[in-house]
Structure formats: C-alpha cells, structure tokens
Amino acid sequence: MQYKINPNSIIFLDIDRKINNSTTIAYDWMTDDVIKINAKAYRLLHDIWQRKSISETDFKNYLEKDFMTQKSFQNLINDFVRRGIILEF
C-alpha cells in the first residue's frame, strides 16, 4: 500500500514554520471540520508531501525518528486516511 497527501485537505506554507512552530490545520471534508496538526504529525505529513508518497516499508523510519510504537503510528495513519487527509493507492 502506498500513501500520499490529499492536496485538497492540507497545504504546506512557509508561515507554518515562521509563525506556527511547525503546526498547521487540515480540513476533514467528510465532516466539514478543521483538525489541528501538531508538530509531530506535521513532520510526518510534510515528509510524505515532500517525498510525493511513502509505502508501508517506510514506516519504520518514522517510528525510530519520533519514538512511536508501531500501533500508535498505524493509528495516526489510519486516522488521517479516514479523514481523507492521506490517500491510499
């Protein structure tokens, strides 16, 4: 399975770092709601966006970098997929 950013749901701007300490908001079009993206989630999403896409085999890199368990990382990905912020393909 590959994962990529849904460009309708999040935009990465220079002010994210300059003003908002590497946080941002994303839009959940399913519920018409805004979700705060904290610094840890921002790093993940920004990296996926920069790399265009990632695969499940890349997960371990993030686990090491952010000291996350496999389960909490998978939950984070699943949540973003459910909200349409990350697209599976």
Add this chain to the structure above:
Amino acid sequence: MRQHLSITIDPSKKTLAEDIPEITFPPKVLFETSSEELVGYFVNYDNTINESNLLEEYKKDNGVKLVNSNSHFLLFYRNYETNYIEILIDQVGTFPVYIANDKKEIYISTKFHNIVKYLKSKNSFISIDPDGLMTYLLWNSHQTEKTIIHQGKRLPAGCKLQFSLDNPQIGNITSLIDLDSFLLEKIVPYTSIESFTKEWVKEITHIISDQLAKISNLPFGCDLSSGFDCTLVAYSLTKSTDKHFPCYSLFSEFTQGETDVNKMIRFAQRHGLDLKMLDVGEYMQFKHNMISHLNPEDPHQHNLTDAYFFLSKIAKTGAKIEFAGEGGDEIYGSRNIDKTAKFTTQYSYFNNVRYLKKDGVENLFAKRINEYALSRERFNSRKFYPLLIPPTSGVVYWAWGEKFWENDMWTMTPFVDTRLIRLARRIPAHIKGGMGEVKQTILREAPGIFNIEMFQEKEGLEDIYVNFIYNQRKLIDMVLENSVLAKLGIINKEHIYTLINNEKSILYSDELAISFYNIILMDWYFQANSINQINL
C-alpha cells in the same frame, strides 16, 4: 456625493491636516506640537482611550493600544524630526485606505479608482494582481494588502503603513494587533446557558449604549430582517435610548425565505419599532437597466445592487448612522478562535478548494488560473495579518466603505467588538453544533425578545444571481465579446458560452452564478479602463 479623501504625500508637504476633510462621523481630530502632527478621524467606544490626549496615547506604544481598543479610526502621524509618516487604521478596517506610490511620493485615497487614476496620471504601468483578482471573483475575503491591481495596495485592518519622506515606499505594512495576548487570556466557560444568555443580551445592550453615547444627536436608523442579528440590535437599541429611530428593511416577494415580511412586521409590532420597508424585487430579479448604469470608476458596480439602493435611500432621509447586524453569525464561532486565528491563510486555501472544486466554480476559469488559484505560490505570497474579530465580520466595511464615505453615512456593528468576542469565548462548552445552532440555543433562552416563529432556518440570497444570467444577456454578450479576462487566459469564453446556452448546466447554480456575475462586472471595469495585463 461627498468627495473622497485624496492626499499626495511628498517631501514638500508642510502639514497633513489641510488635506483631511471634515466628515460627519467619526469626528476629525488634530493634535500638533512643534515636532509632531496627529490628524485623522477617531472615536473610541470602550472608554479605554483618552481621546482628549490622543497624541500621547499614540506615542505610548506607537498605536498598539489604539488598534487593540474598540475604536473606529484612520490616523496620520508625522514626526518632523525623523521625517517619518505613519498611517494607521482600526482593527475592524472601517476606513478604506488605498495606496500607490511614484518615485518621490505616496498617494492615499479612500476610493479605489482614484489609485488607478493616479497611476495613469504618472504614466505608470498597471497590471492585474492575480491573487487580488481571484480573491474578489470568488468573494473570498481575507486580510490582505493586495487589490485587483498589482501597483495599488490597501491598508489591512489593524495595520500601520510607515514610510520616510526621504524615500517614500509602500512596502512597510505591519499589523499592531496583539493576537498572542488575546489568546492567552484565561477563559472560563459559563456552565448555564440561561446565565450566559442573560449576560449576552446585557453586554450587547451595553456596547450599543456606548456607541449611542458617541454619536450624540446624529440621526440614526437600524437594519431589520426576520433573522436574529438585526432584530437583537434593534431590540437592544430600544433598551438603550428613548430616541425615536426608524428600522429599515429591504424585501421582495422573491426572497421571503431570507426576510419573511410577516415575521418581521410581528417582531416590529411587539417591540414598537417604526418599520420602513423598501421593495427591491426589481434588483432581485436583475430586471433593472444595468448597462446604462455601469460606472467606469467602480470595479464592483455597487450602484447596480439592491444594497446600494437601500443605502442611498436611507442616506437621503438624513440618517448619518445605521446600526447593523453584521458579524452576528460569526461571533458564535468565537470559541474556536484558538484553533483558527493563526491559520487564516490555510482557511482561505480550504475555502478556495471548496469554491473551485467542491462547488465547481473552476468550470468558469481556464486551466492555468485554476492551477494558480490553488497553488502554494499564491498562498505563500500572502503576508499574515492577525485579527481578533472573525475575519468575515468586517466585510461590510471592506466591501462598502467607499460608499459609506460617499453617502456621508457610518455603519455601526455592535457584534464586531472584542468585548463581545471575549464573552463569546465563554459560551457553555456543552452547547454543540455549528454557529447557527449555537446561536439558536443561546437566543432561545432570551425571553421576551424573539417570536417563536423566528426559530427556523433562514435561506440565503445566493439563488437570485441566476436571474442575472437570464435577464442580463445583452450585458453578458457585450462584455464577453471584448473580454479582457478571456484574452489574458483567465476565463474560457467558449466554454462559458456552452454553459450559458444550457440551462441545465452547472452555471445555473448559486455559487457559479455569483462568481459569473463578479467576472462580468470586473471584466467590464478592466475594459473601460484599458487594464489588460496580468502580473502572472
């Protein structure tokens, strides 16, 4: 019609005061010392500013306190020793301040088209600003210094333009709004809806009393519709003054869902309001003669609208102040300010996604402008100007400030006040839902104000714009024939004609019809003024 403020500032300028005309409201102010001059228009409503010593107030922190107070103003500060000039407006952005510059001077006007005329008089190149253009065409209001032309700027709400007379440039615009301190204020939500509602009505009445005190004996009126916002303002006015004031309402048989005349009459009767109704059915159907009233000095063609008809009628009665319910929806979303206030650029992006992709407005534009409209380049080019008030609640001034000026009228918006925003942040946490639901939940607890029949979902006015396509075909053909926007590759004329000729097409939907209306009128303005280049 009152002449606009127009002032050219160059090193030879001895004083600014003589170029600042008197207006009825807010009052003109002037403070001078041997080394400084502070002139403009100023009124404070929350009694936090010593208006009799405004120069000292300004100098304490270079205007920060003034901007963060509940005041309406436009101020020009000049320091003769440093040769610096500062121009500052309030946090709502009540005054339209347009700016352009030539080599050794800066030009300021309260009328946008004066900037175009100024640039033309200097033989300056004028080009369309793509971000400013799309902001207008999609009616996506956000804080920006950009206008529809690249060479003309607008001072955003709560901002200061600073420049040296030795080298006048318009690039130094900074916000003085202290969002961080506002967000750090400790907020304790109410636990009881009843207690909150009681305080809510009391605070609105308090704010209106403060505003009435400042307008003194000037004649005033109040907007009225069948919704909750104007009606709450009108009710609070009756509790704040014994003076007689008329309530004005525009209505038409085609828009009963937005303004239900019978509900409004019953509300007016209940509270002893003097209701005056203006039938704008002709405007709602777009059956009036638009072509012969096109104004080459107004990109937005205000005088073709029902709202302008309404404004000019009220002005002719001699009224100088009109109380309005603007901001009366957004205020109920103030609990989310922590989540939203620092991310207004991202919000603007999502709104553009909604209009272009979800609503299908991309069908009106050419591929390259659709790509630009959602590009990082566009949103990265924007500066961040924070706001304490909800971004859309100041739109009435952003869109209509020029016309208020011309008609010597001032709009009073009690909901656009940080005292009320502070209170709205304390809305009981257990009230769930969107702004409309929160509003109804709170106002249901306000006994003796609203009639039960008013607690129904109101319709918008958007669907009337489809009438523009049906009834203004001559104007549409005239504009499209010589379309600047088509020549610049912004719209696809052939595709638009395909949509026009198919009444089942997406063009005949609310969102597209509004944008299409904006496109036609803006295109005509560009044609009329030979503005045919784009900075893209």
